[in-house]
Every structure is written in C-alpha cells, then in structure tokens.
Amino acid sequence: MTAAIATAVSRVRSIPQRRVRVLAFKALVLLLIIPGAILFLAPFVWMVSTSLKDAKYVFLFPPQIIPDPVRWNNYIRVIQRVPFPLYGWNTIRMTLLCLLGQMLTASMVAFGFARLRFPGRDVLFLLLLSTIMLPQQVTLIPTFLIYRYLGWVDSFKPLIVPDWLGGSPFCVFLLRQFISTLPIEMDEAAKIEGCGYFGIYWRIILPLIKPALAAVAIFVFMWNWNDIFYSLIYLNSQRNWTLALGLNFLRRSSPMGPGVLEAELLMAGSVIVMTPCLLVFFFAQKYFIQGIVFTGVKG
Incomplete structure (x- = not known):
C-alpha cells in the first residue's frame, strides 16, 4: 500500500x-x-x-518600411504602361490547360507504374526518373527545331501540348508514390465486380489521390504561372505574351531612357503577378502538405 502511494506521488510530481x-x-x-x-x-x-x-524614397537609407505618402497610383501606372489584363488572360488560359493536362495524363501514367504489371516496368520507371536529372537546356535546341518544323513557334502549343503527353516526370513520381500506399485489395475487389483498369483508375484511384493531385496542381500552377524561360523562346508576338514576359518588358521600357530602373513600378507589377500564387497556396496548403507527406510513406 505504501509503495502504491509513493508511486502515485512520484507520478504527480513528474507532471x-x-x-x-x-x-x-x-x-x-x-x-x-x-x-x-x-x-x-x-x-x-x-x-x-x-x-x-x-521614386525618390525607393533607395532611401535607412529604408522607409511604411510608405509616406502611400502611392496607390503606382498600380494604375503599371496597368497603363503594360496591358496586364491581356497578359493575364494569356497566362490563365495557358496555366489552366497545362494544369488539366498534367493532372489527367500524369495520374494515368502513375497508375500504370503503380498498379499494372508488365515486362520492363521498373526499368522504364527508372528511365523516367533519370530524365529529372537532365537539364532542360540539353533538349532545348532539338525540341525547338521540332516545334519550328511543326509551325508551333509563336503559339501556346509548345507550352501546352507536352503537358498532355504524360506530364512531367516529377508529377508522375509524386502520384505513383501516393498510389503505391493504397491497398491493392481495392483493385482486386473491383475486378471481381467486373471493373476494368480504366474503371479502377477513374472510379477508385482518382478520388483517393486528391491530396497528391492538389500538391501536383500547386506545383504545376507555380511552374507555368511564373515561367519565363520557355515563354521567352516560343512566344514572339506581344499579343501572346504572358505576365512574366510583361514584367520583363516593364523592366526594360522606362520612358526616361534605357537602363533606368523604375523600381516602384516593377515592384507593383511583381505584386500583381505574385498575388494569385499566394492565394492558391494559402487556400490549398493543407492538401499540399498532406500530399507531400503521404507520398513518402511507401516506396
């Protein structure tokens, strides 16, 4: 009895x-x-x-954190200088089409690598992963020559069509890892009920990988919304420019002459371009983190 009391007292003290x-x-x-x-x-x-x-307060030292006076008309000047509504529409259209293509085709390829059994599957998956380490500059000239032969230069096709042909290797890897965590018994039960491979993918797998799809969607949205590398190469006409190219043009188009940096307008344009990315991540961060964490559960 004494020992039990002493144990209880020690537990209370340890809390x-x-x-x-x-x-x-x-x-x-x-x-x-x-x-x-x-x-x-x-x-x-x-x-x-x-x-x-x-403009005179931009490079003031010590820096002025809270602007005084506040110049909201900087945003109006940016929109007057650069047709951001047109570039915004181009960016939204391209990003949404790339997003839809990546989520659909990358999930199909990931389902094939995770669920189907065929000769050379692991070798093909390893080959797919090896392309992640291949710098994009290595394949830039061959792909540009192909697109020029097809007559796709100065259009959105070089930016959109590749995302409908299997998606990026990283997205395939992310989704494949997530699908591998799902019990295979669900597929077997669906086969007993007469469901084919596409039915399993569409009715069972796809609804269950929403967290991973959300992570892929955020990645793809960020890549395409902020892309300037491929846009600068394939989009020549100003009517086809994206927001990233418009921001680059704003940097070089000061009416005060070449080499003059209007930092206040450039930062205003950057805030406009950056706001959708912040909103997307803010509202989808729970699914993004969940998708990233679950993809590492099983190799």
Missing part, C-alpha cells in the same frame, strides 16, 4: 516536469522558426512597401 519540458521544447522551436520567418518575409515586405512609394 509539472513534463509540462516544463514540453513548454521548453515549444519555446526552442519558436526561437528557431521566428527568425527564419522574418528572414523569408523581409523581401516580400520590401516588395510591397516599395510598390507604394514615390
């Missing part, structure tokens, strides 16, 4: 110690996270602040 350890651990985590968050937020804060300043 405050556990709480102290937990609070100390949380405080340590916060001490590490807060400086990192400030470090990463500083460029964004400077960008927003600069977009609302007069």
